[in-house]
Amino acid sequence: MKNAFEIVGGKKLKGEITPQGAKNEALQIISAVLLTADKITISNIPDIKDVNKLIELLGDMGVKIERLAPDTYTFEASNINLDFFQSAEFKAKGGSLRGSIMIVGPLLARFGKASIPKPGGDKIGRRRLDTHFLGFEKLGARFDYNPEDGFFRVDASDLKGTYILLDEASVTGTANIVMAAVLAKGTTTIYNAACEPYLQQLCKMLNRMGAKITGIGSNLLTIEGVTELHGTEHRMLPDMIEIGSFIGLAAMTGSEITIKDVQYKELGIIPDVFRRLGIKMELRGDDIFIPSQDHYEIETFIDGSIMTIADAPWPGFTPDLLSIVLVVAIQAKGSVLIHQKMFESRLFFVDKLLDMGAQIILCDPHRATVIGLDNQVKLRGISMTSPDIRAGVSLLIAALSAQGKSTIYNIEQIERGYQHIDERLKALGADITRI
Ligand SMILES: CC(=O)N[C@H]1[C@@H](OP(=O)(O)OP(=O)(O)OC[C@H]2O[C@@H](n3ccc(=O)[nH]c3=O)[C@H](O)[C@@H]2O)O[C@H](CO)[C@@H](O)[C@@H]1O
Numbered sequence: 001m002k003n004a005f006e007i008v009g010g011k012k013l014k015g016e017i018t019p020q021g022a023k024n025e026a027l028q029i030i031s032a033v034l035l036t037a038d039k040i041t042i043s044n045i046p047d048i049k050d051v052n053k054l055i056e057l058l059g060d061m062g063v064k065i066e067r068l069a070p071d072t073y074t075f076e077a078s079n080i081n082l083d084f085f086q087s088a089e090f091k092a093k094g095g096s097l098r099g100s101i102m103i104v105g106p107l108l109a110r111f112g113k114a115s116i117p118k119p120g121g122d123k124i125g126r127r128r129l130d131t132h133f134l135g136f137e138k139l140g141a142r143f144d145y146n147p148e149d150g151f152f153r154v155d156a157s158d159l160k161g162t163y164i165l166l167d168e169a170s171v172t173g174t175a176n177i178v179m180a181a182v183l184a185k186g187t188t189t190i191y192n193a194a195c196e197p198y199l200q201q202l203c204k205m206l207n208r209m210g211a212k213i214t215g216i217g218s219n220l221l222t223i224e225g226v227t228e229l230h231g232t233e234h235r236m237l238p239d240m241i242e243i244g245s246f247i248g249l250a251a252m253t254g255s256e257i258t259i260k261d262v263q264y265k266e267l268g269i270i271p272d273v274f275r276r277l278g279i280k281m282e283l284r285g286d287d288i289f290i291p292s293q294d295h296y297e298i299e300t301f302i303d304g305s306i307m308t309i310a311d312a313p314w315p316g317f318t319p320d321l322l323s324i325v326l327v328v329a330i331q332a333k334g335s336v337l338i339h340q341k342m343f344e345s346r347l348f349f350v351d352k353l354l355d356m357g358a359q360i361i362l363c364d365p366h367r368a369t370v371i372g373l374d375n376q377v378k379l380r381g382i383s384m385t386s387p388d389i390r391a392g393v394s395l396l397i398a399a400l401s402a403q404g405k406s407t408i409y410n411i412e413q414i415e416r417g418y419q420h421i422d423e424r425l426k427a428l429g430a431d432i433t434r435i
């Protein structure tokens with residue numbers, strides 16, 4: 001199996017690129033089809049490993065699935081095979097992606113029970129699921145974790161609306177609890193809710209299905225339970241993490257790139273963070289145009305001190321773009337402190353960037369200082385392995401900017417979240433081969 005990219009770097013790229021539908025939204029939205037026996041049509045679904053695995057999992061449990069177009073599917077969860085959840089197949093497939101955790105809320109709400117093997121996902125530090133299960137318990141579910149078989153189980157004869165103060169603003173946790181609460185008796189209030197565009201999209205879709213959710217986009221959601229939901233249609237937003245990755249790619253390779261149809265108003269603080277690195281961009285209609293820039297200078301804070309870029313729950317800066325910001329800073333003028341507050345092991349990939357010639361000090365597992373090279377010295381190509389999805393794309397961007405040949409192994413990580421990335425980058429002029 002071809003599981004590596006060979007990249008000859010140092011070329012300027014040029015052209016237009018259209019972002020795929022949002023991965024993290026897709027994982028929520030596709031899980032939500034389990035809430036109704038009616039047909040749901042979803043479009044702009046990205047053709048990526050994680051999403052395809054979730055779709056396959058739904059098919060295995062009896063959801064009728066039809067692919068109407070490459071990015072459009074219908075789902076009909078009218079006949080779910082509850083025995084499937086006891087199978088060895090479910091244990092293997094259910095645990096292979098993190099997004100599968102979000103089938104628990106809908107299954108609990110509709111069938112009164114659900115189980116899920118400890119989920120997979122990136123090796124980026126501890127990733128607890130307490131928020132999900134504390135929320136289900138508040139709604140009246142019993143929770144059990146069996147370390148021997150590695151299964152989390154919840155069951156409830158009745159879910160009852162209540163006040164829930166989440167212990168942290170967990171993205172998938174909020175989605176899961178919202179999906180359980182829409183069919184609970186009475187009113188649920190979720191405070192300290194996450195409010196990423198993924199969740200806003202989920203709540204809007206649920207309302208179109210007949211749910212009664214208010215407070216969408218805030219950290220206080222009120223959900224009046226209903227007895228039944230019905231079918232609807234939904235279109236995924238463009239993937240904001242892909243958009244940020246392409247902004248970084250353009251800057252780091254000095255390329256002129258237009259990112260098409262970005263739904264700019266949904267990008268929150270993302271464009272501003274890249275602007276603070278000195279990257280120029282123009283909004284043309286709903287496209288982002290990034291001119292070719294050989295130099296970009298990181299701003300300082302108003303008092304002249306070195307800028308920090310840190311992650312935070314929405315509307316703060318998403319942790320999923322910090323690795324990309326870090327890489328782009330390597331060829332900027334100036335210095336920046338990257339502070340990854342949420343995940344403990346997401347910055348270790350800087351070792352590879354050091355091998356390529358970057359000036360970075362890893363201060364501790366959460367913080368790295370990047371001293372920009374201002375394109376005075378180019379990175380050099382090396383062989384490396386991608387540890388997680390975002391580090392993988394960051395290394396790919398570094399390799400495209402570097403002199404010489406790089407090989408990136410374990411590209412499966414990248415392909416969890418970036419659709420046909422080699423083909424799309426080739427269309428911009430990148431020299432990238434799958435080996
Ligand atoms: C499938 C999916 O949608 N995955 C995304 C989702 O993962 P996921 O929903 O799994 O991540 P969570 O939001 O639960 O938490 C992510 C990490 O941040 C920490 N945390 C979270 C909230 C908070 O207020 N303080 C805090 O420290 C958690 O302890 C955890 O270590 O959200 C993450 C945070 O945006 C993203 O990186 C993932 O890409």
Ligand SMILES: C=C(OP(=O)(O)O)C(=O)O
Nearest residue numbers: 098099121122320389390
């Ligand atoms: C960490 C990520 O994904 P997951 O939560 O699926 O591991 C990500 O999308 O950056």
